[in-house]
Amino acid sequence: MKPAPFTYIRPDSVESAITALAENAGARPLAGGQSLVPMLHMRLMQPAALVDLNRVAGLAGIVVDGDGLTVGALTRYSELESSPLVAERLPLLQHAVRFVGDRQVRNRGTLGGSLAQADPVGEMPLVCLALGAVVCAQSREGVREIPLDDFLLGPYTTTLEPDELIVAVRFPEAPAAYGFFEVSRRHNDFAVLAVAVTGTRGADGAWQELRLALAGVDDRPVLVPEAVRRLEGTTLDAGSIDAAVQACLAVIDPPSDVRASEEYRRHLAGVHVERVLRRLRDEEAALRG
Numbered sequence: 001m002k003p004a005p006f007t008y009i010r011p012d013s014v015e016s017a018i019t020a021l022a023e024n025a026g027a028r029p030l031a032g033g034q035s036l037v038p039m040l041h042m043r044l045m046q047p048a049a050l051v052d053l054n055r056v057a058g059l060a061g062i063v064v065d066g067d068g069l070t071v072g073a074l075t076r077y078s079e080l081e082s083s084p085l086v087a088e089r090l091p092l093l094q095h096a097v098r099f100v101g102d103r104q105v106r107n108r109g110t111l112g113g114s115l116a117q118a119d120p121v122g123e124m125p126l127v128c129l130a131l132g133a134v135v136c137a138q139s140r141e142g143v144r145e146i147p148l149d150d151f152l153l154g155p156y157t158t159t160l161e162p163d164e165l166i167v168a169v170r171f172p173e174a175p176a177a178y179g180f181f182e183v184s185r186r187h188n189d190f191a192v193l194a195v196a197v198t199g200t201r202g203a204d205g206a207w208q209e210l211r212l213a214l215a216g217v218d219d220r221p222v223l224v225p226e227a228v229r230r231l232e233g234t235t236l237d238a239g240s241i242d243a244a245v246q247a248c249l250a251v252i253d254p255p256s257d258v259r260a261s262e263e264y265r266r267h268l269a270g271v272h273v274e275r276v277l278r279r280l281r282d283e284e285a286a287l288r289g
């Protein structure tokens with residue numbers, strides 16, 4: 001099948017892209033096309049117009065922002081993979097991006113496109129949530145800053161208005177230590193379940209600033225503050241980890257779908273939250289003694 005007819009608009013500035021979105025009802029931005037183009041071909045989407053972002057100046061790039069980073073919406077996954085700044089400041093993001101699709105997908109797909117797509121098991125929404133990222137969405141009204149937790153509403157659904165363009169994603173300073181694990185049916189396939197955790201280990205071995213997020217256990221990635229409360233200030237001893245696992249199992253509501261049943265996802269959540277936390281503790285202890 002081929003896409004339904006649409007008007008093609010290729011702006012060269014953020015302002016003209018925003019004007020095109022505002023003045024063409026039913027227009028969609030086109031970034032890497034890795035989700036949008038298949039949806040057009042299957043006629044799951046039939047936008048009246050496509051606003052191609054690929055020649056918009058200043059929409060891609062990674063810049064230092066205080067102790068964190070600001071990443072332009074059109075920054076490709078492959079740039080995140082190879083950036084020394086991302087390696088230094090957001091190692092969790094750099095680790096997790098390698099799990100997205102294959103090389104071709106990572107050469108085209110963008111951070112902004114992934115967040116706008118809001119796939120419930122996408123690696124980028126999960127990791128941006130764990131890192132406390134903020135989406136910068138621009139329209140003629142100005143720039144709206146939306147924390148990831150407020151941005152993601154459900155499967156493929158966000159708070160983004162039709163006339164808003166994601167222009168950047170801001171990341172605060174991230175704790176140096178992280179853990180990530182993903183279960184998928186084939187290497188680089190979409191995740192069945194994924195766990196991301198960040199935190200800081202003090203000189204006394206006690207953990208602070210923890211954030212734990214899961215994907216594949218609800219209709220969107222979720223933070224689990226109930227689990228973090230069981231872990232903060234502990235050395236991630238076996239009892240605290242077990243309490244955190246139980247807290248996760250008490251709040252998750254996994255779906256059953258073509259990839260896995262609810263029961264299997266529950267089982268995976270228990271096993272992998274424990275595994276990621278134990279590995280985080282042991283690797284940091286080996287590094288710092």
Ligand SMILES: Cc1cc2nc3c(=O)[nH]c(=O)nc-3n(C[C@H](O)[C@H](O)[C@H](O)COP(=O)(O)OP(=O)(O)OC[C@H]3O[C@@H](n4cnc5c(N)ncnc54)[C@H](O)[C@@H]3O)c2cc1C
Nearest residue numbers: 031032033034035036101109110112113114116122123166
């Ligand atoms: C073979 C294959 C395997 C894949 N595997 C994975 C995987 O393992 N994990 C994973 O997470 N994803 C996977 N994907 C999806 C991939 O991550 C997509 O790149 C991503 O979902 C969308 O990013 P994009 O830049 O390609 O956006 P597009 O496809 O161009 O757009 C996606 C949606 O976002 C909107 N949009 C794009 N940019 C903006 C913006 N700046 N502001 C507002 N709205 C915008 C578009 O209008 C559209 O609705 C896979 C895709 C393919 C083809």
